[in-house]
Amino acid sequence: MLTIDAATREAIIAHARADHPDEACGVVAGPVGSDQPLRLIPMANAARSTTFYEFDSMDLLKLYREMDDRDEVPVIVYHSHTATEAYPSRTDVSYASEPDAHYVLVSTREPDEVEFRSFRIVEGEVTEEPVTVVTSYD
Amino acid sequence: MAVEVRIPTILRQYTDGEKAVNGEGKTLDELFDDLESRHAGLRARLVDENGLRRFVNVYLNDEDVRFLGGLTTELKDGDSVTVLPAVAGG
Numbered sequence: 384m385l386t387i388d389a390a391t392r393e394a395i396i397a398h399a400r401a402d403h404p405d406e407a408c409g410v411v412a413g414p415v416g417s418d419q420p421l422r423l424i425p426m427a428n429a430a431r432s433t434t435f436y437e438f439d440s441m442d443l444l445k446l447y448r449e450m451d452d453r454d455e456v457p458v459i460v461y462h463s464h465t466a467t468e469a470y471p472s473r474t475d476v477s478y479a480s481e482p483d484a485h486y487v488l489v490s491t492r493e494p495d496e497v498e499f500r501s502f503r504i505v506e507g508e509v510t511e512e513p514v515t516v517v518t519s520y521d
Numbered sequence: 522m523a524v525e526v527r528i529p530t531i532l533r534q535y536t537d538g539e540k541a542v543n544g545e546g547k548t549l550d551e552l553f554d555d556l557e558s559r560h561a562g563l564r565a566r567l568v569d570e571n572g573l574r575r576f577v578n579v580y581l582n583d584e585d586v587r588f589l590g591g592l593t594t595e596l597k598d599g600d601s602v603t604v605l606p607a608v609a610g611g
């Protein structure tokens with residue numbers, strides 16, 4: 384199960400809407416072992432594409448160094464689908480490389496409808512999980 | 522000629538869970554061979570028949586080795602190599 388605060392969830396959706404029709408992507412970092420997505424880090428989609436996303440290689444290095452220094456891990460790795468459902472594509476599954484992360488998918492195909500779903504992707508296996516939205520983590 | 526290599530979570534199955542391991546080599550290619558001798562299976566996750574795998578990023582200190590010399594990038598004592606899988610999808 385993913386537990387996420389309402390403000391972070393809203394910010395992810397807003398990022399996805401802002402970058403539409405390109406795919407938006409980012410990370411929500413949290414302390415090692417906490418499973419709490421605390422620090423939203425929107426990333427640039429280096430692919431600038433409606434059907435693909437990729438973190439820029441130097442941004443990626445900087446992000447992981449920073450998380451390492453702060454004893455954080457990527458609790459959530461999120462991206463948007465802009466014309467299809469909020470479900471991991473085959474490409475998403477083949478590149479998924481954080482077995483401990485919650486993979487959040489947002490679809491912006493409908494301007495008035497929010498699709499926000501969370502998945503585990505481990506060794507090619509996709510498992511959807513419930514999302515619990517809280518006002519704060521305490 | 523020791524080089525520290527930082528290993529991402531998904532590849533720590535090859536390093537007994539270690540976040541960083543040491544290796545040796547005059548080039549990245551030699552370093553990966555050296556690592557393979559103690560961490561069998563690691564090399565194939567980094568390199569294929571065409572060179573560095575497309576969705577694995579390897580950095581020498583602060584630079585992406587794709588912009589240096591790829592597998593032929595020369596290393597020196599005290600260098601730090603970081604491996605990070607690309608965060609990408611469709």
